[in-house]
Amino acid sequence: MDFQLTxxxxxxxxxxxxxxxxxxxxxxxxxxxxxxxxxxxELDRALWRELxxxxxxxxxxxxxxxxxxxxLPEAVLAFEEAGRALLPGPLVATELAAGLxxxxxxxxxxxETVVTAxxxxxxxxxxxxxxxxxxxxxxxxxxxxxxxAAEVARPAQPIRSVDPATPLHRTAxxxxxxxxxxxxxxxxxxRLRREAALLTAAQQLGxxxxxxxxxxxxxxxxxxxxRPIGAFQAVQHLCAQMLVxxxxxxxxxxxxxxxxxxxxxxxxKLLADEAAVHNARDCLQVHGGMGFTWEADVHLHLxxxxxxxxxxxxxxxxxxELAAGLVSTVETCL
Numbered sequence: 139m140d141f142q143l144t145x146x147x148x149x150x151x152x153x154x155x156x157x158x159x160x161x162x163x164x165x166x167x168x169x170x171x172x173x174x175x176x177x178x179x180e181l182d183r184a185l186w187r188e189l190x191x192x193x194x195x196x197x198x199x200x201x202x203x204x205x206x207x208x209x210l211p212e213a214v215l216a217f218e219e220a221g222r223a224l225l226p227g228p229l230v231a232t233e234l235a236a237g238l239x240x241x242x243x244x245x246x247x248x249x250e251t252v253v254t255a256x257x258x259x260x261x262x263x264x265x266x267x268x269x270x271x272x273x274x275x276x277x278x279x280x281x282x283x284x285x286x287a288a289e290v291a292r293p294a295q296p297i298r299s300v301d302p303a304t305p306l307h308r309t310a311x312x313x314x315x316x317x318x319x320x321x322x323x324x325x326x327x328x329r330l331r332r333e334a335a336l337l338t339a340a341q342q343l344g345x346x347x348x349x350x351x352x353x354x355x356x357x358x359x360x361x362x363x364x365r366p367i368g369a370f371q372a373v374q375h376l377c378a379q380m381l382v383x384x385x386x387x388x389x390x391x392x393x394x395x396x397x398x399x400x401x402x403x404x405x406x407k408l409l410a411d412e413a414a415v416h417n418a419r420d421c422l423q424v425h426g427g428m429g430f431t432w433e434a435d436v437h438l439h440l441x442x443x444x445x446x447x448x449x450x451x452x453x454x455x456x457x458x459e460l461a462a463g464l465v466s467t468v469e470t471c472l
Contacts, residue, residue: 141392143215150212154219157192161185162223164435170226171302171438181227181252181270190249194220194229195236199247205236210333211395214340218391221344221414224442226303228267230337230450231255231275234330235284242273242284255334256290256309263448264306268294277327301441335451336394336403339410342446343391345439346384346413349421352436353377356425367424376420383413404459407451414443 143151162185189195197213199205206212213233220229235253236246245251254271257263258278265274271287294309354377357368367373387409394402418440422429429436447453 147212147215150208151215151219153192154194154216155222157188158219158223158225161188162225167224167303167435167438181267183252186227186252187249190247195233195249196247197233199236204244204247209395210336210398211392213337214391214395217337217340218344218347221341222348224303224345224348224438226267228252228254228271229341230334233337234334235273235275238275238282238284240284242286245272253284254287257331257450259331264297264299264308265290265294266304266306266445266449268307268309269296269305275330277330280325280327282326282330299445301438301445303438304442304445306445331450332398332400332403334449335407335456336391336398338446338450339387339391339394339403339407342407342410342414342443343384343387345443345446346380346387346410346417349414349417349436349439350377350380350384352439353380353417353421353424360426373424376424380417380420383409383417387413401460401463404451404456404463408453408456408460411443411447411453411456415440415447418443 162182166182193206194216196205197208197216198210199207201207217229217233232246232249232251232253234255235243235251237243242251242253246253251272252267252270253273253275254265254267255275255277256265258276268274268287268291271291273284274287274290276283276285276290290309291307294307297306297308299306354368357373357377358366360367362370368377387406390402390409391406394406418436422434422436422440425434425436428434451459
């Protein structure tokens with residue numbers, strides 16, 4: 139079996155990277171985090187519509203419904219590039235909403251509607267970009283519903299976010315509406331949660347890969363004692379460990395996109411979170427004292443990785459999923 143990317147998949151990844159380099163370069167990222175906090179939290183609607191026009195949110199929507207008609211592996215490749223560029227915004231929730239029905243979902247497909255998510259089972263997890271959202275993807279124990287953001291925003295309270303490009307709000311889930319599961323929708327909430335965890339893992343993978351590049355580039359340029367610091371074994375070991383983490387998580391994330399198995403997705407989220415957080419920390423170490431300054435981009439990857447690690451499937455939840463799978467396998471063998 140050939141596990142290499144197809145030519146079309148490589149073209150999709152290259153096109154997404156080119157789009158983001160053109161429309162969301164480092165200068166734009168720095169403008170978001172360095173500018174006024176209130177203005178920086180606002181999403182770039184023009185960029186959001188361009189992402190919709192490029193098909194980011196419609197990758198898995200059937201062609202008969204105006205989408206691209208691809209699958210989860212292709213969505214993972216696109217979201218990996220978004221994570222690499224630290225593209226802000228509720229990308230995962232908008233992509234999930236585009237696969238539903240209704241006017242709000244149709245707007246999500248085109249990038250006209252910004253959708254954030256509120257998970258009743260993860261009620262303690264803050265809602266991201268609520269002030270910029272048009273709709274909220276509300277996930278109950280079984281039901282799924284797209285509701286206007288105004289209904290959720292009224293009782294919401296802003297909370298301090300470690301990531302300056304990810305504003306967060308705390309709010310209560312609309313339980314009275316969530317308990318009304320429609321016919322044939324009992325499994326959709328669980329499926330969307332799994333897909334959200336995998337797409338978030340893909341973003342973490344992109345960030346982990348990017349910090350490897352940042353560390354290696356700095357190690358080549360920065361000189362100490364008359365030679366590049368990359369010539370020193372301690373720095374080489376750090377960079378090698380970062381590469382191993384990134385490539386190990388890449389294998390698992392790509393495999394989970396093909397199998398869509400809950401255990402594989404849990405493993406992908408667990409490894410990708412670890413790779414993103416630890417790679418950002420090691421990248422900071424390679425940069426030395428400069429890495430602790432606001433001017434360096436390393437801290438932005440670390441802070442975004444911290445936020446994503448708590449979204450959709452945290453480490454404890456992923457470990458519980460994997461443990462349950464192992465117990466089930468042992469019981470079956472017995």
